[in-house]
Amino acid sequence: MTRKILCVAEKPAIARAVATHMSGGSFQTHAIRGNQYVKNYEFDFNFGGSWGNCSVTMTSVIGHLTGLDFDRQYKGWMSCPPGALFEAPVQEDVDKDKKPIAENIRNQARYSKALFIWTDCDREGEHIGAEVRNQAKAGNSRIEVKRARFSNTERAHVLQAAREPVELDEFQANAVAARIELDLRIGAAFTRLQTLQLQAVSAVLKEKVISYGSCQFPTLGFVVDRYLRVQNFKPETFWGIKVMLQREGKKVNFLWNRVHLFDRAVVTMMLERCLMAKQAKVTKVNQKPKSKWRPLPLTTVDLQMMGSRFLRLDSQTIMKVAEALYTKGYISYPRTETDQFDKAIDLKKLVEKQFPDNQWGQYAKDLIDGKFRTPRSGRHNDKAHPPIHPVCWVSPSQLNANEKNVYEFVVRRFLACCSDDAKGQGTDIEIQYGEEFFHASGLIVLERNYLDVYVYDKWESSQQLPNFEKGELFEPTEANISEGKTTAPSYLTEPELIGLMDANGIGTDATMAEHIAKIKEREYVVVHSRGSGRSKVEELIPTRLGIALVEGYDNVVAGLPNSISLSKPFLRKEMELRMVEICAGSKTRQEVVQQSLDMYREVFIHTQRRIEMLKAACRKYLNEQPTS
């Protein structure tokens, strides 16, 4: 009898893709009882080595199998003081809707010699792999456990992963387990505390859940921080020197190297010295080729940021649309941090698929006819997914308006990646006038290259400069003082917020949009539109409640020795660093959970003691008459 091997992927789409490659396209599909998405695919495969020819069942989970929650007696909000949740017993259970999937794995494991885990090769994937292993062991305690290491579903790569399995990374799974426990305890404790305490403060808050989360609060913090900077902004007047020369019928404006200063008297004196010198001297003439680099391969964060900017869709909508395009097989997996293409991917083949398109088909043909360039490589690789790229061409008539726009963006971005940089000729002139230095620069775009397909980037020729020679003297046509005012920053936009979250490690590429949606849902922030038409900008403004929470917590911790506010990203960042230590094997899961809980408990106790400050902030913002 041939040996049987059970393979389990993180999601149905991967199970199907891997089964297709391993089986060479011929497999049997069986539905499972109780879940319409998960399927079992059966086929034979030669693993080589000591495994040899085996019969395979390839199936999947749908993300995590289990969830962590408090024991039943702690679930009621009045069952215990919120602070008790830092120690209350918790248990891990298979989610109700995942029970049929877990059962399928236990059943299949019974007849299998080995389990091959095919979850994504990232931290969460390692934890999901451990959940799968636990179910398989419950069905068959003697089953051998292996893990396939793969980063895309290209055929040769998949086959290699199947034949060279590695071990599950227990450290990474433990790091995720620590995160899960911390987020649950801390989130629930603070949410119950502030909800129960603040509901009584204002009629506005009655019946309202005022949630706290280690990601949603720093997200709110960014919005409030920008809002306050706008509110507190005081414009300042500055002065500069403008020098202009007319020559060969062209007008050249020279910019001051000092840009501007805030002291009018000093600028006046400097200008007078210039005028006294009468003549300016050309100190540098640089002619050099300039180029504008083609974009990097597309990541999720970039898709969300560029998408909000150019397609005018909020990040959640973009992700929904991108997922629909992925499920239909038009684009690759849209959740990725990777901005470098694996050498194994045949990029030219993907370019060729775009030939039929009316808008960019000819551009794709030109690439294959010799203009193709290997894409640039960024510095990120999540080792799980390739950059987002089109998988095949789809007629615009098959897509709705949003899908059409997002697909077009993904394709244009991909073709731009496979193109040459735009090239031009730049001229930089520097002059000395009195004791001050000024400069002017000109640009002539010579080859547009990627700009022809990537319509979202702009790079235009500037006005041409007349000829200058190094060392020559000339008398400027005009030189005078300019005056201006510093302008207030504008309110935070969603792409900016996503950039801040990414830079501070708040949330993952898959969840950032959810955290923003969450603070809207909780009525901590609202979206205001400014302008109209193409110049419309959506800005995030905190509500009175949002401002009150941030100000309240800032006041509460103001007295603490290292006063780290919950509205700042530092605590979450520290948690992330400790997770990395678990992955490296330098700390255990238990150590990290204890340390992090101690840290948050200190803030919690302090908040309880000074709860009046939190209440006062809410009263201040919510119970006074709105003035606008």
Next chain:
DNA sequence: GCAAGGTC
């Protein structure tokens, strides 16, 4: 009625 993270 609480979180954040997978995915449908």
